[in-house]
Amino acid sequence: MNNEFEYKAINKDGDIVKGFKKSNDEISLSNELKSEDLKLIYAEPVNKIGFRNLTERLKNFGTVSTRDKILIYRNISSMITAGLPLSRAISVLIRQSKNPKTKSVLEKVHEDVKKGQSFSDSLAKFPKTFTPLMVSMVKAGEESGNLAESLKVTSDQMEKAYNLQKKIRGAMIYPGVIITAMIIIGFLMMVLVVPTLTGTFAELNVELPATTQFVINFSDFLQSNIVLSISSMLFLVVSFIAGIRTKKGNRIFSWLMLRTPVVSGLVKKINSARTARTLSSLLASGVSFVHSIEIVVDVVQNPYYKEVLEEARKKVEIGQPISKVFEKNENLYPIFVSEMMVVAEETGELGPMLFKVAEFYEEEVDQQTKNMSTIVEPVLMIIVGAAVGFFAISMISPMYSLVETI
Numbered sequence: 001m002n003n004e005f006e007y008k009a010i011n012k013d014g015d016i017v018k019g020f021k022k023s024n025d026e027i028s029l030s031n032e033l034k035s036e037d038l039k040l041i042y043a044e045p046v047n048k049i050g051f052r053n054l055t056e057r058l059k060n061f062g063t064v065s066t067r068d069k070i071l072i073y074r075n076i077s078s079m080i081t082a083g084l085p086l087s088r089a090i091s092v093l094i095r096q097s098k099n100p101k102t103k104s105v106l107e108k109v110h111e112d113v114k115k116g117q118s119f120s121d122s123l124a125k126f127p128k129t130f131t132p133l134m135v136s137m138v139k140a141g142e143e144s145g146n147l148a149e150s151l152k153v154t155s156d157q158m159e160k161a162y163n164l165q166k167k168i169r170g171a172m173i174y175p176g177v178i179i180t181a182m183i184i185i186g187f188l189m190m191v192l193v194v195p196t197l198t199g200t201f202a203e204l205n206v207e208l209p210a211t212t213q214f215v216i217n218f219s220d221f222l223q224s225n226i227v228l229s230i231s232s233m234l235f236l237v238v239s240f241i242a243g244i245r246t247k248k249g250n251r252i253f254s255w256l257m258l259r260t261p262v263v264s265g266l267v268k269k270i271n272s273a274r275t276a277r278t279l280s281s282l283l284a285s286g287v288s289f290v291h292s293i294e295i296v297v298d299v300v301q302n303p304y305y306k307e308v309l310e311e312a313r314k315k316v317e318i319g320q321p322i323s324k325v326f327e328k329n330e331n332l333y334p335i336f337v338s339e340m341m342v343v344a345e346e347t348g349e350l351g352p353m354l355f356k357v358a359e360f361y362e363e364e365v366d367q368q369t370k371n372m373s374t375i376v377e378p379v380l381m382i383i384v385g386a387a388v389g390f391f392a393i394s395m396i397s398p399m400y401s402l403v404e405t406i
Contacts, residue, residue: 003022003023003024003025003045004020004021004022004045005020005021005022005023005026005029005043005044005045006018006019006020006043006044006045007019007020007021007029007033007040007042007043007044008040008041008042008043008124008125009033009038009039009040009041010038010039010041010121010124011037011038012037015132016124016127016132017038021033026040026043029043030043039121041117041121041122041124041125042125063101063128063129064099064101064102064105064129065099065102066158066162067162068097068099068102069129069130069134069158070155070158070159070162071155072093072102072106073134073151073152073154073155073158074151074152074155075089075092075093076089076090076093076151077147077148077149077151077152077155079092080147080148080151081148086113086119086147087110087113087114090106090109090110090113091110093106094106094107094110105126105129108122108125108126109122109123109125109126112125118139118142119138119142119147120135120136120138120139120142123135123138131299132295132298133278133282133295133298133299134154134158136282136285136287136291136295137150137153137154137157137281137282137285137287138150138151138154138285140282140285140286140287141154141285141286143286144285144286146286150285150286153281153284153285154281154285156281157277157278157281160277160358160362161274161277161278163362164270164273164274164362164365167365167366167369168266168270168365168369170369171369171372171373174373174376174377175376175380178380178384179380182383182384182387183233186387187222187229189391190215190218190219190222190223191219191222191223191226194215194216194219194395195219195223197395198216198219198220201216201398206398206399207398208398209394209397209398211390211393211394211397212394212395212397212398214394215391215394215395247303250301250303251303251304254302254303254304255304258304258331258332262372262375265368266365266368266369266372267302268332268333268334269334269361269364269365269368270361270365271300271302271305271332271333272333272334272337272357272361273357273358273361273362273364273365274299274300275296275300275305275309275333275337276337276354276355276357276358276361277354277355277358277362278292278295278296278299279292279293279296279350279351279354280351280352280354280355280357280358282295282296283350283351283354284351284355289316289350290313290316290317293309293312293313293316293322294313296309297309297310297313304332305332308325308326308329308332308333311325312325312326321341321345322341322345323338323341323342323344323345326338326341327342336357336360337357340353340354340356340357341353
């Protein structure tokens with residue numbers, strides 16, 4: 001009797017394919033997919049999917065942190081180097097893991113490895129946890145017979161990317177906190193403090209300056225429409241976040257970032273570092289250059305950089321040097337990148353050269369994020385001072401007018 005299966009498979013290009021298919025059993029399903037040039041990596045009868053027990057659901061809740069993934073790759077690399085079989089190395093990590101989700105993923109990977117599946121195919125079953133970039137690097141290590149070294153390179157690449165992301169977020173936290181605090185305090189002043197002063201001015205029958213009247217009118221509007229005001233602010237925030245996640249919104253936001261002073265330089269350095277780091281890591285793991293470029297296109301989020309890398313991929317496929325592509329896009333990639341590409345092509349040392357480019361721009365990003373904190377602080381102080389000054393003058397000037405009339 002045919003059962004319907006939910007399955008995941010890998011096509012000849014190495015991409016994950018998901019779907020549903022009727023078959024007698026998993027072996028028959030695997031053979032049917034093989035005839036379609038698909039390699040089965042996961043299958044489960046549909047009638048069982050709706051009846052997974054609560055414990056299994058709880059184990060699958062949550063995420064595997066980036067730090068956990070770095071430790072998985074690094075520790076397995078160390079244990080394989082020390083002489084432990086892959087299956088034993090994974091079982092050690094399962095016992096050490098405190099995160100239920102991490103433990104659950106490792107247990108499933110361990111079961112697959114014990115059944116004879118490759119480590120990369122086992123990881124590919126969890127695309128939300130292990131990205132195609134990481135799976136490709138592991139697969140290249142398996143094919144070259146140097147899995148331990150490939151896992152080490154993978155963990156190093158992940159750690160560099162993780163540290164870069166932390167620095168960027170760290171640079172954004174301080175101004176974000178200050179601006180949020182300003183908005184909250186300003187809102188509370190408008191709905192709690194200004195109404196009290198408005199009553200005082202009305203009792204004293206003081207003629208109000210234009211700035212004071214503006215503040216009072218704005219306060220009255222907020223009080224009369226407090227739910228609408230809060231809802232509008234939340235709507236704007238949610239709309240902005242949702243907007244930049246769309247293809248068109250992301251393109252507009254990226255365009256603005258590339259034309260904003262100070263920020264544009266940081267964006268270029270971040271993308272240069274990310275491109276160079278990812279490419280050098282993939283090449284060091286033994287991934288082919290064409291496939292490496294394809295993976296980098298997926299890793300880079302900025303649509304303008306994606307277009308440059310897609311053009312570079314096409315050049316590689318027809319056997320042309322890619323340095324020319326970077327040379328004509330110096331508005332995105334600094335001239336240092338294209339110059340290093342030229343040297344790499346001449347010497348045949350593309351991987352090591354890209355590694356140096358990555359190190360250089362990661363250091364540049366580190367330095368610029370520190371400098372930005374130094375620049376942003378006085379700018380924020382000026383903005384806060386101007387806002388406080390405007391409010392103080394608007395509320396105090398009627399008092400001076402009253403004193404002058406006495």
